[in-house]
Amino acid sequence: MSRPQPQPAPRPIPASSQFAAGFRLDWHFSTLRQGEVGLLCLLGSEIDSARANWRGELVPFFHAEGGWYALLAADMDALPRAYPLVVHAQLASGAATFARRVRIVLGNFIRENFTLPSAAAGLVDASIESAELAAITDVSTYSGKLPLWDAAGFELPLSSALTSPFGSFRALNAGIQTRHSGWDQQAATGTPVRAMAAGRVAFAGQLKIRGNYVLIDHGLGLYTGCAHFSALQVQAGQTVGAGQIIGLSGNTGRSSAPHLHWEVRLRGRWVNGLALLELWLPQPQSRL
Ligand SMILES: [Zn+2]
Known part of the structure; x- marks a missing residue:
């Protein structure tokens, strides 16, 4: 692609x-x-x-x-x-x-079949998916009423090729059906990953499916998440600037090869991150 x-x-x-x-x-x-x-x-x-x-x-x-x-x-x-x-x-x-x-x-989403290696096959489980979604929901309820992004707006976390699109219907190991909550990009292990916009780190830690994961709060219930890191370089609670390195890409969690998965959540819904990047957004006013 x-x-x-x-x-x-x-x-x-x-x-x-x-x-x-x-x-x-x-x-x-x-x-x-x-x-x-x-x-x-x-x-x-x-x-x-x-x-x-x-x-x-x-x-x-x-x-x-x-x-x-x-x-x-x-x-x-x-x-x-x-x-x-x-x-x-x-x-x-x-x-x-x-x-x-x-x-x-209609979003015209595609279908994809994935075979996960045996080490990750145990994570092909609907109850693990729902527990992970609950954990992400728990850390994404504190967003403020003002935008936290700045004049730089939103950008891709990497400049590499996109490999798997948002919203695809995925069959994992010919077993459970799931939806792709974000986009995948090519990334050799150790590639520096940038914050997609200015914000505050809502979560930086380990999840079962997403592996080492960073979730950034951009205000208004708008969050960006990056998954499968080999190393995290931010901590929960800290503010980050647009384009700041937040970690190194990797292959942790439910992943079949090194890559970056990134996703955008708006008030509890996964949304198409590329559509957000293409959207004109107003610049926040200076805070009082
Ligand atoms: Zn993905």
């Missing part, structure tokens, strides 16, 4: 806009593929707070460069159809409401 080259795009022209009570809601997408992240921007003065209600989730807006923003996550296994979305803005005096249906379309 050839390597796409995500670029930080210039501030895009919205796909569409809605107007209500002197406020404008910019939609930076028209539909979302399964696993994609969508950006909404609310513009107007005197906004105290705003939230979107979509697919049973209350999504808070955050204040950043020139407006109020929300990141929507289309689950990779969401049924492809249109879902009603309501945005509610609380103003100094009164309120404004916007409503529209947002369509989720």
Whole structure:
């Protein structure tokens, strides 16, 4: 698979806009593929707070460069159809409401078969997968209400080729079926791996499937994780800059050969990291 080259795009022209009570809601997408992240921007003065209600989730807006923003996550296994979305803005005096249906379309995920060597075959187990997901959920509930990334935005953790895509349906050792929560990149053991954006280390330690793993909190419930490290070079709680080396790649955990697995989680959902890298994101305002 050839390597796409995500670029930080210039501030895009919205796909569409809605107007209500002197406020404008910019939609930076028209539909979302399964696993994609969508950006909404609310513009107007005197906004105290705003939230979107979509697919049973209350999504808070955050204040950043020139407006109020929300990141929507289309689950990779969401049924492809249109879902009603309501945005509610609380103003100094009164309120404004916007409503529209947002369509989720198929992600066109591929199927992959993997044979794991005997040392890792014991980790092909649905209960180990669910325990690991619970452990990741436990350490990803403390995200703050402000973005932690900086002007550098988000970048790939390595510059090597991508080898296995997000969302693929995987059969492991002709046994359990699982979904690929992130992307894989070529990486010989010992390759330095970079933080995908500025943030705070939520977890740096050992997991059964992901091996030596680093999870970075970028605020707003947005996390990036890198797996199978041979050595970790950060500790939980520390802040990291965009591009800072966080560890050396390896082959620990449920892995059939040295490589880097990286993944993006938004408010408890795995999302397509490349889609996030291609998304224009506002720069956070300096914190008070
Ligand atoms: Zn992977």
